[in-house]
Amino acid sequence: xxFFQRTDDSGALYLAPGDNIAVAxxxxxxxxxxxxxxxxxxxxxxxxxxxxxxxxxISEGSRIVKYGxxxxxxTADIAPGEYVHIHNLRSDYLPSYTLEPIEDQE
Amino acid sequence: MTINAYLRQDGRKGIRNIIVVAYLxxxxxxxxxxxxxxxxxQEVHLIGFPGCYPNEYAHRMMERLCTHPxxxxxxxxxxxxxxxxxxxxxxxxxxxxxxxxxxxIQDTGGTRKTxxxxxxWIEQTRKQLENTPRADMGIDELSxxxxxxxxxxxxxxxxxxxxxxxxxxxxxxxxxCVFEETGELIGMEHWMAERAATPELGKEIINTVAKAxxxxxxxxxASFSPGNADGGLTTIEEKSLGAYAKSGQSSIKGIIKPGxxxxxxxxxxxxxxxxxxxxFGFPNISDNAEIAELIACGNHIVLFxxxxxSVVGSAISPVIKVCANPKTYQRLDEDMDVNAGKILExxxxxxxxxxEIYDLILRVxxxxxxxxxxxxxxxxxxxxxxxxxxxxACLPSAA
Numbered sequence: 001x002x003f004f005q006r007t008d009d010s011g012a013l014y015l016a017p018g019d020n021i022a023v024a025x026x027x028x029x030x031x032x033x034x035x036x037x038x039x040x041x042x043x044x045x046x047x048x049x050x051x052x053x054x055x056x057x058i059s060e061g062s063r064i065v066k067y068g069x070x071x072x073x074x075t076a077d078i079a080p081g082e083y084v085h086i087h088n089l090r091s092d093y094l095p096s097y098t099l100e101p102i103e104d105q106e
Numbered sequence: 107m108t109i110n111a112y113l114r115q116d117g118r119k120g121i122r123n124i125i126v127v128a129y130l131x132x133x134x135x136x137x138x139x140x141x142x143x144x145x146x147x148q149e150v151h152l153i154g155f156p157g158c159y160p161n162e163y164a165h166r167m168m169e170r171l172c173t174h175p176x177x178x179x180x181x182x183x184x185x186x187x188x189x190x191x192x193x194x195x196x197x198x199x200x201x202x203x204x205x206x207x208x209x210x211i212q213d214t215g216g217t218r219k220t221x222x223x224x225x226x227w228i229e230q231t232r233k234q235l236e237n238t239p240r241a242d243m244g245i246d247e248l249s250x251x252x253x254x255x256x257x258x259x260x261x262x263x264x265x266x267x268x269x270x271x272x273x274x275x276x277x278x279x280x281x282x283c284v285f286e287e288t289g290e291l292i293g294m295e296h297w298m299a300e301r302a303a304t305p306e307l308g309k310e311i312i313n314t315v316a317k318a319x320x321x322x323x324x325x326x327x328a329s330f331s332p333g334n335a336d337g338g339l340t341t342i343e344e345k346s347l348g349a350y351a352k353s354g355q356s357s358i359k360g361i362i363k364p365g366x367x368x369x370x371x372x373x374x375x376x377x378x379x380x381x382x383x384x385x386f387g388f389p390n391i392s393d394n395a396e397i398a399e400l401i402a403c404g405n406h407i408v409l410f411x412x413x414x415x416s417v418v419g420s421a422i423s424p425v426i427k428v429c430a431n432p433k434t435y436q437r438l439d440e441d442m443d444v445n446a447g448k449i450l451e452x453x454x455x456x457x458x459x460x461x462e463i464y465d466l467i468l469r470v471x472x473x474x475x476x477x478x479x480x481x482x483x484x485x486x487x488x489x490x491x492x493x494x495x496x497x498x499a500c501l502p503s504a505a
Contacts, residue, residue, distance in 0.1 A: 013263070023259065023263065025450045025451075026450070026451075048338060049259075049260060049338075049431065049432070049433060049450065050258050050259030050260040050263065050337060050338040050413065050431065051259060051338035052259070052338065052340075066344060066347065067262075067347050069293070069343070069347055070293075070343065071293075071340065071341050071343050071344035071347065072340060072341040072343060072344065084340070085335070085338070085340050086335055086340050089340045089341060090341065091328065091340075091341035091342050091343060092293075092341075092343060093292050093293060093319060093328065093341075093342055093343055094292070094319065094322055094323060094327055094328035094330075094342050095327050095328065096327070096328060096330045096334070096335060096340065096341055096342065097327045097328075097330055097331070097332065098332045098335040099332035
């Protein structure tokens with residue numbers, strides 16, 4: 001398993017060959033485009049630093065691969081540029097415990 | 107490079123000269139805290155065990171903590187009727203050559219009298235510790251632990267692999283390095299097994315992670331917090347990938363359990379998941395429980411990577427905070443010793459930050475205070491667990 005050594009100014013990291021997601025190195029707004037793996041990807045929603053988006057079409061039930069390793073199963077079809085997170089990816093091992101955001105209390 | 111260490115009578119060398127005040131049941135917590143309070147910035151730290159019923163693991167943890175190389179003396183505070191085996195603990199501490207005293211609140215005459223007696227003992231013992239002999243200590247005598255907490259998706263990109271680089275530098279110099287939390291290594295077991303010093307150890311690593319998966323499954327969910335998800339981590343295996351990077355690239359020499367002190371340098375996996383049927387709840391109820399376990403394995407310093415922004419420190423061993431996320435660093439810079447987030451912004455390589463962490467470890471060993479030390483953090487927690495001793499294949503002597 002290899003970890004990247006450096007980053008460029010594209011705002012996205014393609015961590016390992018075979019990955020079907022990339023990681024934002026800064027907040028990337030919806031509509032931004034990034035060039036990854038010989039393709040230009042347009043982001044369908046805003047992706048925060050460290051969060052991930054699809055770089056290839058991913059079909060429901062297939063594995064999502066990061067750092068060259070599977071990190072879970074797609075629970076929906078995912079198009080390139082779509083945000084990948086708990087709404088469309090589940091663990092192959094144990095469920096993740098999450099909370100709903102707290103409503104504005106003002 | 108040598109460290110001017112505190113030499114204990116049992117031959118161990120420490121980088122701090124701490125008096126621990128340990129409550130032996132929650133009923134003695136307040137009195138102990140009051141004893142510590144005036145000295146809290148003067149290397150007098152509070153630890154303790156809240157339970158009234160005895161527990162072998164907790165007893166061993168307390169023995170290891172009270173005789174830790176960074177600890178010069180221990181004051182034990184008992185209510186009087188709890189189940190903790192005070193006699194055994196005192197004997198272990200006394201046999202290590204450290205000054206030790208037991209105060210029973212019921213016998214001493216209540217809260218005020220016990221606090222007064224405790225403070226008097228601290229005054230006298232602080233003077234005594236001023237004369238602690240010093241000795242040169244090499245890097246190969248250092249023991250460093252690593253943990254990640256408040257992780258987000260940047261943890262595995264920057265801070266964890268940078269700490270892994272620091273671990274590689276330490277292991278090259280025959281220091282002892284300990285990484286942990288098999289529950290956060292789920293999915294990594296086969297890669298880890300390939301790095302084991304022997305095939306038998308490789309099998310043990312796979313079994314250890316399988317135990318963690320079974321245990322967490324019984325708990326209902328993985329070692330995964332809502333903050334992890336807010337920070338862009340989606341699954342336990344994704345979190346594990348990032349956590350695994352803390353271990354660096356060295357060969358894995360053995361598996362240890364809380365309180366096991368490695369006898370030779372190298373990289374060790376600490377198994378914090380209890381053995382047997384799930385009994386006392388989560389294996390890692392909070393990061394501080396794991397930090398206490400790392401310290402009980404003899405670690406002089408704990409490296410702590412965080413993306414979301416943990417602020418914790420610890421009693422006994424300094425905690426070096428490595429911040430993974432550049433946005434978090436901007437908000438919490440006073441709490442962070444190292445800004446690994448700059449890697450994402452192109453300001454440094456993993457090797458640069460690995461070297462920075464390594465250099466800081468040496469300075470902290472020579473007395474430089476970490477941010478959490480400066481800010482007075484001395485978190486501590488110890489609860490019930492059950493462990494079996496490690497098998498022979500887990501030890502380096504089997505190689």
